Amino acid sequence: MNYNPDTYFERSEVSNSDLTELKSLLHPRLAFGDREAAFRFGNLVDAVITEPLRVNYYRYTVDDVQYTEDEFRHAQEMYYALRMEAKRDQFLARVLEEADTQAVMVNQSQQFMYGDFPFTLDTRCKWDWFLRAFGFGGDLKTTFATSQKEFDEAVDFFDWDRSRAWYMDIAHSDRDFIYGISKRNGCVFKKFIRRDDATYKCGREKYEELAFQYWCLNLM
16 A cells, blocks of 8 residues: 655654664674765665656755765766666666656555564555566665675675565565666666565565564563
């Protein structure tokens, strides 16, 4: 079910970002680069590619967030890199042409199982791309990876597999994908995921543990 994306972050359902915050509290680890700066720039690239109406190219802003001219130039270079890749990648071209962007989905009382213990949570997600006609979607990432191998390693390190499994199960979809644009060399990497493959299974195992911990904490 879809809701107004403008109120997405005001909603009470559990998101993958909530699980990320919980993991950071329960299992702190040394920071990998400037997480806040990476998130900020990623939001700029997401907006340029999937929500251009939020972008003001004259003031260098996205909504009320101020960026620099250099940041805008870098984001546009990455956008052009994705467009160039779409000339070689027919699936990506179709995604850019047909997908709903920033589509919000909510599940009330989603069923979970942790070991043999069942529980429920109200859940939500916000897709970068969702192909409504085919019932699946995918994610856009900015990355420091400069090779496919590094990108594949980032999927596990940054828990992008958990994100994709979370989204797939909210949408009841059997497929998913990630496109990543390198901030270093402009290369575009991709990863396709299917239900019950190794990436999905690893991601689901990650989210089930965190979802159970979230559920337990909210009983207190």
